[in-house]
Amino acid sequence: MAKPAPSGSTxxxxxxxxxxxxxxxxxxxxxxxxxxxGSGGETHQxxxxxxxxxxxxxxxxxxxxQNSLKQGARGPTLLEDFHFREKIFHFxxxxxxxxxxxxxxxxxxxxxxxxxxxADVTRADIFQRVGERTPAFVRFxxxxxxxxxxxxxxxxxxxxxxxxxxxxxxxLVGNNIPVFFIQDAIKFPDLIHAAKPAPxxxxxxxxxxxxxxxxxxxxxxxSMHMIMWIMSDRTLPRSFRTMEGFGVHTFRLLDADxxxxxxxxxxxxxxxxxxxxxxxxxxxxxxxxxxxxxDLWDAINAGDFPEWELGVQLFDEEFANSFDFDVLDSTKIIxxxxxxxxxxxxxxxxxxxxxxxxxxxxxxxCTQTVPPGIDVSNDxxxxxxxxxxxxxxxxxxxxxxxxxxxxxxxxxxVSNFQQDGHMAMTNPKGRANxxxxxxxxxxxxPREDPVKGFRSYAAxxxxxxxxxxxxxxxxxxxxxxxxxxxxxxxxxxxxxxxxVFELSKVERPDIRSRVVSHLVNIDADLAATVADGLGMPVPxxxxxxxxxxxxxxxxxxxxxxxxxxxxxxxRKVGILVTDGTDAKLFAALTAxxxxxDALFEVVAPKIGxxxxxxxxxxxxxxxxxxxxxxLFDAIAVLPSAEGAALLAVDAPAKDFVTDxxxxxxxxxxGPKAEPLFQxxxxxxxxxxxxxxLTGAKDVASxxxxxxxxxxxxxxxxxxxxxx
Ligand code: HDD
Numbered sequence: 174m175a176k177p178a179p180s181g182s183t184x185x186x187x188x189x190x191x192x193x194x195x196x197x198x199x200x201x202x203x204x205x206x207x208x209x210x211g212s213g214g215e216t217h218q219x220x221x222x223x224x225x226x227x228x229x230x231x232x233x234x235x236x237x238x239q240n241s242l243k244q245g246a247r248g249p250t251l252l253e254d255f256h257f258r259e260k261i262f263h264f265x266x267x268x269x270x271x272x273x274x275x276x277x278x279x280x281x282x283x284x285x286x287x288x289x290x291x292a293d294v295t296r297a298d299i300f301q302r303v304g305e306r307t308p309a310f311v312r313f314x315x316x317x318x319x320x321x322x323x324x325x326x327x328x329x330x331x332x333x334x335x336x337x338x339x340x341x342x343x344x345l346v347g348n349n350i351p352v353f354f355i356q357d358a359i360k361f362p363d364l365i366h367a368a369k370p371a372p373x374x375x376x377x378x379x380x381x382x383x384x385x386x387x388x389x390x391x392x393x394x395x396s397m398h399m400i401m402w403i404m405s406d407r408t409l410p411r412s413f414r415t416m417e418g419f420g421v422h423t424f425r426l427l428d429a430d431x432x433x434x435x436x437x438x439x440x441x442x443x444x445x446x447x448x449x450x451x452x453x454x455x456x457x458x459x460x461x462x463x464x465x466x467x468d469l470w471d472a473i474n475a476g477d478f479p480e481w482e483l484g485v486q487l488f489d490e491e492f493a494n495s496f497d498f499d500v501l502d503s504t505k506i507i508x509x510x511x512x513x514x515x516x517x518x519x520x521x522x523x524x525x526x527x528x529x530x531x532x533x534x535x536x537x538x539c540t541q542t543v544p545p546g547i548d549v550s551n552d553x554x555x556x557x558x559x560x561x562x563x564x565x566x567x568x569x570x571x572x573x574x575x576x577x578x579x580x581x582x583x584x585x586x587v588s589n590f591q592q593d594g595h596m597a598m599t600n601p602k603g604r605a606n607x608x609x610x611x612x613x614x615x616x617x618x619p620r621e622d623p624v625k626g627f628r629s630y631a632a633x634x635x636x637x638x639x640x641x642x643x644x645x646x647x648x649x650x651x652x653x654x655x656x657x658x659x660x661x662x663x664x665x666x667x668x669x670x671x672x673v674f675e676l677s678k679v680e681r682p683d684i685r686s687r688v689v690s691h692l693v694n695i696d697a698d699l700a701a702t703v704a705d706g707l708g709m710p711v712p713x714x715x716x717x718x719x720x721x722x723x724x725x726x727x728x729x730x731x732x733x734x735x736x737x738x739x740x741x742x743x744r745k746v747g748i749l750v751t752d753g754t755d756a757k758l759f760a761a762l763t764a765x766x767x768x769x770d771a772l773f774e775v776v777a778p779k780i781g782x783x784x785x786x787x788x789x790x791x792x793x794x795x796x797x798x799x800x801x802x803x804l805f806d807a808i809a810v811l812p813s814a815e816g817a818a819l820l821a822v823d824a825p826a827k828d829f830v831t832d833x834x835x836x837x838x839x840x841x842x843g844p845k846a847e848p849l850f851q852x853x854x855x856x857x858x859x860x861x862x863x864x865x866l867t868g869a870k871d872v873a874s875x876x877x878x879x880x881x882x883x884x885x886x887x888x889x890x891x892x893x894x895x896x
Contacts, residue, residue: 358557751816
């Protein structure tokens with residue numbers, strides 16, 4: 174008879190994670206809605222063992238929620254049925270407009286902890302006291318897709334952080350890429366219209382591989398630096414946990430005397446940078462369209478709290494004027510090698526939301542929400558955003574009181590004379606709703622505080638009123654080239670591949686050609702590779718407003734591969750087992766993964782699991798058809814001899830190994846697995862990334878090798894374009 178089942182699911186056979194330094198996660202108790210939610214937002218306590226009575230929104234107990242009120246058993250439904258009407262009315266109004274961009278997103282709560290005081294340059298309260306924690310809420314998103322689009326679209330990721338500081342909220346509304354497509358906000362509607370589905374046919378969804386997008390891009394040379402970033406694997410993150418974040422614009426920090434220091438904000442993931450490959454992304458979207466949100470949910474609930482360091486690049490007017498590019502131009506970076514990033518704090522996400530709509534959907538970020546000591550710059554993209562975000566919340570959340578929604582409300586005192594409006598939730602008592610006044614115990618409050626209050630930087634106006642793009646914004650190619658040359662060869666190859674793929678979906682040859690004409694200004698080799706991939710001649714270089722500066726030094730900080738973790742912690746192995754799998758080998762592998770703080774999922778022909786060689790019944794997390802290898806960072810294939818013979822004729826099992834091979838993953842091969850690799854056509858191609866797993870020694874080498882995340886040399890053997 175089978176022994177009791179160890180869990181075959183994630184996180185070390187279901188145990189609490191070993192990361193002992195972390196606070197154990199609060200268990201997420203699955204409850205029914207009605208038991209926890211009061212209509213006024215308060216919690217209604219229900220005595221243990223009791224079930225709450227179902228009520229209408231007005232609190233009237235409901236006797237029958239199965240049948241509408243009818244005239245006779247088979248008669249028409251009556252208008253008088255207020256319970257039915259209220260229920261349907263509320264359902265009909267459940268949806269609010271999705272965000273016009275960044276509609277698909279996922280969020281979590283956490284805190285920011287200051288590790289290095291910035292009191293020397295800013296009076297912002299959040300940056301004063303080392304060790305102090307400030308509550309934070311972070312929403313990650315894709316840009317172009319609608320709310321239900323898949324997570325692994327090739328797209329920029331939003332990285333929006335709301336800090337609930339003691340002197341008001343601060344929204345740092347950034348992306349996972351430090352530059353942007355356009356320099357002036359007036360072009361934002363055009364950019365987004367071009368990227369989103371075409372208005373006549375309403376496709377394609379959540380992708381840029383179409384004529385409209387590349388038409389706009391080919392006519393917008395300022396986008397070229399961003400194009401290099403979005404064609405890189407930065408737009409295919411493995412997880413929200415493995416991507417950087419950037420404030421993008423130059424902001425200002427202000428000290429108590431109003432002195433200004435320019436600042437650029439960076440988020441650096443503790444888990445290291447990691448992306449997936451394009452073919453894998455396409456398949457993940459089918460296998461698990463919620464791949465990123467599931468990953469965040471699972472990691473936080475397992476106590477493996479995602480963490481980022483906050484870094485700042487600080488500089489003054491003199492540096493700004495000496496820098497080759499305009500610091501107000503959002504299509505440019507300041508390389509870390511020129512201006513180091515100073516780490517000043519950490520962001521930890523340690524709590525999932527209770528209700529997706531209330532928190533993730535209703536959270537409203539606004540770039541202009543800054544506390545005293547932080548200010549905006551004249552970057553024309555940021556200036557435009559400062560209008561757009563407030564405006565969009567009115568449309569999306571329905572009124573000016575979106576700041577009363579708990580997720581948006583400041584966690585410090587709020588007092589002013591603004592009143593009423595739709596859904597006003599925090600309503601002051603008393604008579605005076607104007608200022609100045611002489612009512613109240615202390616006449617006239619609340620009053621301004623000239624010392625504590627927010628003050629803008631006293632910038633001097635910069636000349637006549639004009640619609641003009643400054644000369645200092647005119648270089649469109651130099652940093653695009655610098656980014657490209659900062660990549661490892663495999664990363665450069667992926668950029669070329671992505672351009673060929675995207676432009677192959679563009680139907681008009683003149684648009685393809687115009688895009689490649691810009692690539693000529695970036696790098697002749699890249700232009701030649703892409704032209705060859707498209708089967709077209711290399712066109713003349715596009716006319717450049719400024720010639721490309723080919724002397725910019727590459728920056729190691731821009732490569733994903735060079736900034737990986739070199740460890741397998743937090744990553745996941747898919748272990749394929751069958752009846753008769755060697756129990757000792759399975760135990761050795763899972764123990765080694767445990768020791769590495771890595772995860773695993775058991776994949777088996779049947780979801781009920783497999784009976785191991787010692788008679789243990791091992792539950793499966795995935796049936797083989799539902800758990801393809803694209804869901805894992807590496808795979809181990811440990812069937813018994815009989816099991817391997819069965820798997821060898823099973824298409825999903827063959828896909829499991831061929832996909833892992835094609836995606837350059839490390840593959841652990843159990844002693845009896847050969848028939849599967851034989852039938853899958855891989856047996857003659859196995860390389861050093863395909864490692865035998867026979868005993869403890871092999872297992873240790875395999876887990877160690879997995880720390881490199883991918884065996885990149887293989888890609889040259891599995892890609893026709895590379896041969
Ligand atoms: Fe934006 C949402 C990031 C340029 C107008 N943007 C939005 C979100 C992020 C960004 C992360 C989602 C916030 C959330 O999770 O709720 N946007 C950026 C970055 C930009 C940028 C990093 C360039 C540096 N955006 C930009 C411009 C405009 C907008 C130039 C308009 C002039 N963005 C919006 C918006 C959104 C938005 C329409 C849609 C939903 C929302 O604001 O709350 O106002």
